[in-house]
Amino acid sequence: DARVTQTPRHKVTEMGQEVTMRCQPILGHNTVFWYRQTMMQGLELLAYFRNRAPLDDSGMPKDRFSAEMPDATLATLKIQPSEPRDSAVYFCASGLGPTDTQYFGPGTRLTVL
Amino acid sequence: GEDVEQSLFLSVREGDSSVINCTYTDSSSTYLYWYKQEPGAGLQLLTYIFSNMDMKQDQRLTVLLNKKDKHLSLRIADTQTGDSAIYFCAESMEGYSTLTFGKGTMLLVSP
Numbered sequence: 001d002a003r004v005t006q007t008p009r010h011k012v013t014e015m016g017q018e019v020t021m022r023c024q025p026i027l028g029h030n031t032v033f034w035y036r037q038t039m040m041q042g043l044e045l046l047a048y049f050r051n052r053a054p055l056d057d058s059g060m061p062k063d064r065f066s067a068e069m070p071d072a073t074l075a076t077l078k079i080q081p082s083e084p085r086d087s088a089v090y091f092c093a094s095g096l097g098p099t100d101t102q103y104f105g106p107g108t109r110l111t112v113l
Numbered sequence: 114g115e116d117v118e119q120s121l122f123l124s125v126r127e128g129d130s131s132v133i134n135c136t137y138t139d140s141s142s143t144y145l146y147w148y149k150q151e152p153g154a155g156l157q158l159l160t161y162i163f164s165n166m167d168m169k170q171d172q173r174l175t176v177l178l179n180k181k182d183k184h185l186s187l188r189i190a191d192t193q194t195g196d197s198a199i200y201f202c203a204e205s206m207e208g209y210s211t212l213t214f215g216k217g218t219m220l221l222v223s224p
Binding site: 004043045048056091093101102106107 | 217
């Protein structure tokens with residue numbers, strides 16, 4: 001049963017610390033997405049990659065967030081330095097191409113104190 | 114700009130039918146999706162419909178699409194307590210991977 005995995009599932013950190021979230025897309029999927037979910041804003045697209053190349057990261061605060069795909073089996077989302085307003089659930093999703101459905105991971109719940 | 118709207122909350126009794134509604138503004142939407150999110154979990158794709166269809170049925174789920182009114186609905190027949198979750202409507206355009214999500218409808222099913 002192929003699925004997207006994310007680590008860690010929960011992260012509590014203090015303001016100013018660096019946070020790195022990891023995602024393993026479904027094997028063979030070439031499109032990877034990062035979303036953030038909050039009560040106020042709902043689901044927001046932060047960034048997405050196709051064939052490991054970033055296509056759109058306009059939803060991401062550039063000064064503190066960065067997203068990369070070191071290889072086809074790993075996507076990372078880094079926040080440095082973290083702030084309390086970054087507290088949210090961060091989801092990774094993967095798909096096969098432009099019109100393929102997106103399959104979501106279980107999310108990383110981040111709390112920044 | 115793109116906008117997807119849903120009602121925030123729906124409460125039904127077990128065994129009744131549930132209808133969750135969604136409206137969207139982008140007439141060039143090609144694919145419309147329904148996702149389900151259970152507490153503490155990620156989004157699970159339930160079903161999707163192409164914009165050239167007006168209905169799709171999958172077991173207890175029926176999706177209706179009214180392109181003229183840009184209205185999408187999800188009907189769940191014989192709703193069960195296990196159907197309690199947040200349901201998200203989403204749209205995308207042909208050739209584009211990104212989805213635009215609504216804020217979600219919380220469905221509460223009482224025994």
